[in-house]
Amino acid sequence: MIRWMQKEDVHEVVTLYKNYMCGSFFAKLEEDFLTIIFEGLIGSSYGISYVYKDGGKISGFIMATTDTKKLFNDILKKRWWVLLRAVLVTLTRKPRHISYVIESFFYSKKTHLIDTRAELLFITIELGYRERNLSKELVKTVLAQFHERSIFKIKVTIQKGNYVVKKLLKSLEFNQVYSFSFYGKKSQIYEVDLADDYKYI
Numbered sequence: 767m768i769r770w771m772q773k774e775d776v777h778e779v780v781t782l783y784k785n786y787m788c789g790s791f792f793a794k795l796e797e798d799f800l801t802i803i804f805e806g807l808i809g810s811s812y813g814i815s816y817v818y819k820d821g822g823k824i825s826g827f828i829m830a831t832t833d834t835k836k837l838f839n840d841i842l843k844k845r846w847w848v849l850l851r852a853v854l855v856t857l858t859r860k861p862r863h864i865s866y867v868i869e870s871f872f873y874s875k876k877t878h879l880i881d882t883r884a885e886l887l888f889i890t891i892e893l894g895y896r897e898r899n900l901s902k903e904l905v906k907t908v909l910a911q912f913h914e915r916s917i918f919k920i921k922v923t924i925q926k927g928n929y930v931v932k933k934l935l936k937s938l939e940f941n942q943v944y945s946f947s948f949y950g951k952k953s954q955i956y957e958v959d960l961a962d963d964y965k966y967i
């Protein structure tokens with residue numbers, strides 16, 4: 767069953783994120799950091815998040831935003847001291863991660879598209895639940911939510927080598943817009959336009 771993400775889901779969602787989004791800088795940070803970001807996203811009017819729950823266990827989730835910059839400003843405004851502490855703890859243990867922290871501040875700029883502020887942020891499905899179209903259903907649920915709010919253009923950044931996610935996006939008519947380098951890895955921005963005859967929602 768797909769339903770809105772709630773605060774009590776965050777612990778399981780953080781575990782899924784840490785297990786399967788290892789390439790992401792966020793996954794290198796303390797769990798506290800992810801917990802605050804995810805709770806902040808659930809509590810923010812700029813956040814949209816769903817989980818897939820089966821037999822009392824969360825087997826997948828998706829997070830998105832109507833405006834990435836506003837979402838992170840909103841979260842920072844409310845909990846900046848806890849986030850700062852989590853980043854400092856990580857940097858004390860792994861000082862080389864400073865370059866990731868600095869680069870994070872340029873994310874909005876690097877992924878800026880003139881008419882598209884809405885963004886899919888994170889999606890993960892538990893290993894045993896993959897290839898059952900669950901991620902497709904989660905993305906479609908989010909797209910329907912954007913459509914309901916009259917938001918028609920949505921972007922997503924992926925790592926160039928993530929062929930499964932590329933297949934997922936292409937099957938939902940996302941098109942590649944451009945490539946750039948982020949956290950030392952080649953990344954690509956895809957975009958979809960839900961206007962008029964979009965047939966998947």
Ligand SMILES: CC(C)(COP(=O)(O)OP(=O)(O)OC[C@H]1O[C@@H](n2cnc3c(N)ncnc32)[C@H](O)[C@@H]1OP(=O)(O)O)[C@@H](O)C(=O)NCCC(=O)NCCS
Binds near residue numbers: 895898899902903924
């Ligand atoms: C990417 C991910 C979310 C896909 O989840 P999923 O539920 O297995 O995907 P779906 O079953 O909805 O399949 C979506 C499409 O990908 C294809 N696909 C899924 N797994 C595949 C695989 N291992 N090999 C080839 N194609 C695959 C499906 O066939 C489908 O394409 P189609 O509609 O053209 O047939 C999942 O693999 C995952 O959690 N990966 C780790 C985290 C990650 O990379 N997240 C994305 C970061 S941006």
